[in-house]
Amino acid sequence: MTAARTDRTAGTFPDAELAYRAVSSRDPRFDGRVYVGVLSTGIYCRPSCPSRTPLPENCVFHASAAACVSAGFRACRRCRPDAQPGSRDWDLDADLAGRALRLLEQGVADDEGVAGLAARLAVSPRHLHRVLIAQLGASPADLARTRRAQVARMLVEETDLPLSHVAFAAGFRSVRQFNDVMRAHVGAPPSSLRAPRLPSVPAGPPAGARLDGSSLELRLRHRAPFDAGAWLAHVSARAVPGLEEVHGTVVRRVLPGRLGPVLAELDLTDGVVARLVLPSLDGLTSAVGRLRHWADLDADPARVDEVLGDDPFLAPLVAARPGLRVVGTVDAAELALRTVLGQQVSVAGARTLTARLVDALGEISPWGLRAFPTPAAVAAAGEDGLFALGLTRARAAALAGLAAALDGGLDLAPGADRERSRAALAALPGIGPWTVDYIALRALGDPDAFPAHDLVLRKVLGGVSPAEARGRAERWRPWRGYAAQHLWTSLIDRRGDSR
Template identity: 55%
Template sequence: MSISAAADLDPEVAYRAASGRDPRFDGRFFLGVTTTGIYCRPSCPARKPLRRNSVFFPTAAAAVAAGFRACKRCRPDSLPGSRHWDASGDLAARAVRAIRDGAIDELGVAGLARRLSVSERHLHRILVAEVGASPVQLNRTRRAQTARTLIEQTTLPLADVAFAAGFGSVRQFNEVMLGEYGAPPSALRRPATAGTGATDTGEAAAPGSPASDAAPTIVLRLRHRRPYDAAAMRAFQRAHAVSGMDAIADDGAFTTSVPAPHGTALATVDWGSASDEHLTVRIQPAEITDLTAIVAKLRRWLDLDADPQLILDALGPDPVVGPLITARPGLRVPGSLDGPTTAMLTVIGQAVSLKAAAVFAARLVGAFGAPVGDSALRAFPAPQVVADAGADALREIGLTGSRAAALHRLAEALEGGLELSPAADRAEARRALLALPGIGPWTADYIALRALGDPDAFAPGDLVLRKALGAKTEREASAIAAAWSPWRGYAAMHLWTASAYLP
């Protein structure tokens, strides 16, 4: 199978990269060894196979679908996902993003197809052709990778791991893990203090129920590619914190609410324990079955799946942003835990300072936000709540009449079906946003960058960007930035932060 669709490389180039054990290609493709039935990351230290025994896959799911199992030495399943699919707006890319974020667990394959406005058969055909795996196979690999993380990092009983990872039954869990890794769940490494939660046969024992009444607090190490500018991401969080919705501890740990299928969760990023390979997060889900969806949101919010080398290769030679990226290759673009929330906060912050926007947002959360469990924090109000409140009530928190009206119209559009997620049609979402009175190009572009996860979003009308580029007009700024596509969003973040400005 050619990997050109995933990494702009042909098999011969891929083989040379793997032969040199170049870590820059980890996650961009996977090497399958036909004589052993194992697939590896390109940098695997094991002896490389002969070219005739090597095949290449764009995703881990494609390798598994072809009958290969993950290498126990290089752990290709532990790699963060590639941002290749984030750079495209076609059907396959939207489907991959949706599956990564748990759409099949929530909607099923048929529901995902309806969401993408295609038939189930067409969705299956497109993904097999472009990615090398069907929707079910992609989701199965996603669940298996989540399960392995929970097995190796937590003391959860294996039965709870099964349901937390999204498996419908313990039997299915055992079968998939055996197929993915060539071993039952109980054979995988566990923390020293963990019980195996397994029967004498080495398979997970079925519990009385999928989850306990009170879900435990889960501590996970979320991996990312090096380098990662944790200080910049932490600074962004602090600058955008909303009193009552977010909390910052004395040690800098950042806690916020995360919307989830069975109720709002709390997540804390422990910045004090950040390493060059992972971030530590503490998650308090309403139900353990929400864990996989929450982790996907956190990865997107913290931009853990970015490929710094890919961005550096594309933007490094540029005379304008190249020096900035070379100096700070680990700078990421902050994403979103919830598209509607990010969009409404963006409208609240239009044409005011960050401090003023935080005050207005805190008032909105205090007036309409729902408590999160037994904590002192509240969740940002859902679009339906904001829409039902009306523009007059929104003016009472200090918003001007025009901004209150714009926020109310946005909430009504969101409640009416406007989708602002990584799986959305980016062009259609932008058109829908611009059609709302009170929302201009800057707001639409910023929402695209963060809520839609579009790495190519760029706001040529932004005054800071235009000043940094020496551009007098939006057209001139757009012309300069055209060479940075499809990573203009990362270029913008470098220009913003280089100007000591957090948008």
């Protein structure tokens, strides 16, 4: 037993009185923000657990599931706190802890180890360890193990994959490590989590397509409510023929993968169900992470709506669309390039220009859909090649410059240093404030980004200037990005057009 496990009474959540009120009232708004370890049973729960409320003296509160496991608690079998999305609190800050958590969610520690994670953050492993222990009560290794355990539990419960395949798909190095970690998390072997069920038919490639790999279906957990209609309306309005397909409540497209393309379907008919065809299970966690970012499934709608609903102007919009998500992306580079294509044109115009780029430079996948062109392919086309697709000379130059920067290492993914990425974007020719803010919102995943120069936002706010729009938005912090999504969506509801 490690030193961290020798004292379970030292919690990492700073306000024990607030935390116990949440537990005693079974308040679901605190799920993912605080976890309660019960000293008398040795388990940890989320605040809304339906079990009998423990006595205050038997409770210790932690800021993360990993901290609970590090302190020696195992997950409750009723409320399953290890299966819940994590807190978005750390997404609000561009600090070291926030960036580390976002990179952990992308599986960086699985691929590169803790040393590789620290190198990405330009700090030593020792310093990173100190910061995460101080902020979350768990080390980078603890957090990485907890993430693997969450992925493994999802696969055990929702697929028929052999447990050995589950272990390696979740990022474990061995079956023994998988068994040890799962026992620490749930107090039982992984096989105990697999309940008998009727066989299901996994998604697969259409007739005639061949791909050596794996097909599976997963239900992606998230906090309710989730406004699926608004998300589908946004994606449908921008769906590029040959790149994306939308059929009712199902969206189908190709994702980039380290080992090859991945076919993905998101079905929003009943919850959020992902159907994937992968060249290897090694790419599963990355594919799921991309889909979660696209649909903003780690959002905490109760917290967002609580802040925005207090504003008289936004209150009716929030009431009309509870659980509205900020539409993200499956690939940060793609989002950035599409944003430049959409500068100063309508949504329909941006879709037309994107379709030309995809037809010219996107590779055909085994399923007939094209993959979005890589930054290297766009950069290789050059300004003249892009101009030949019908872009203006200025837009072609801006797109070529951005593609070259992305190919050269410009990082716009959620784990990037947001301030550094914003500054690098702003320094590129043809990239203005609107483009920087829009990319920060949808690619970098900054929930407080607010494109104050957006003409639609300014119109909905009464024709104000960018400075006035920014001033109005100050009271919406730290969720200004969600406020922008509400304003855009309100225009969709009125006339069917938006950003």
